Amino acid sequence: MAPGVTSEEKEKHGQASKDSFIHISNPHLEKMKEDVLYHFALGTGTHDFPALFGDIKFVCVGGSPSRMKAFITYMAGELGMASPGCDYPNICAGTDRYAMYKVGPVLSVSHGMGIPSIAIMLHELIKLLYHSKCSDVTIVRIGTSGGIGLEPGSVVITSQSVDATFKPQFEQVILGKSVIRSTDFDDELAKELMECSKEIEQFSTVIGNTMCTLDFYEGQGRLDGVICSYTEEEKLQYLNAAYDAGVRNIEMESSVFAAICNLSGVKGNSEFLNPWFHL
Incomplete structure (x- = not known):
């Protein structure tokens, strides 16, 4: 234990670190050999989630696929990660339900229109973050x-x-x-x-x-x-x-x-x- 750090403080820090991870309110997921995110065309058996998404800290979601692509292009410029003529690929290209783009620690995802559409997307997005072992994630809908x-x-x-x-x-x-x-x-x-x-x-x-x-x-x-x-x-x-x-x-x-x-x-x-x- 570091000098000056009490056991109580260490316990609180450990709890805070634990609490910063995504919570899954579904005990059945732990029993599944593979979790398929159908509407993202992604799955734990076919993709390395921690390698692909483990660095995510910010997720911005919005209705329109074209707007979310424009947003990630803007973010690439703001983060100094833009490449001339770069066309950011749609990670969910295997489906036409949603679109997903990533640059650095930022993920941009479309959710369609209305409660049913965004609810389906959010179930799979939260599972994606969970399987990727992401922590301290902020999600903003724009x-x-x-x-x-x-x-x-x-x-x-x-x-x-x-x-x-x-x-x-x-x-x-x-x-x-x-x-x-x-x-x-x-x-x-x-x-x-x-x-x-x-x-x-x-x-x-x-x-x-x-x-x-x-x-x-x-x-x-x-x-x-x-x-x-x-x-x-x-x-x-x-x-x-x-x-x-x-x-x-x-x-x-x-x-x-x-x-x-x-x-x-x-x-x-x-x-x-x-x-x-x-x-």
């Missing part, structure tokens, strides 16, 4: 959303994801039973992201609640879907109520993102650019 009471172009950093009734929870039916999970995001990470925004001074940035809906049209109070059973006045009343509940933007993935990150011991947050606003 994307566009509809803002409430904000100027177009504002950025929202999520403090809580709330459902369409403004409750900070994600509800899922498992084996016929309703399971409620927390949708709080990491407070320290939100503060760090806000400090980054202040340093950049390019965007108006706020920390607020993000409302996660189950669809793009009726769930978000739009008037231009094939079905609409409410008036414009009722829509505005609802959006005003959302604003009063601390909601600053609306999208379709944040609740399950928060829930899975919380259960896996991963620092996660969502950051959104708002190209238009409701109120």
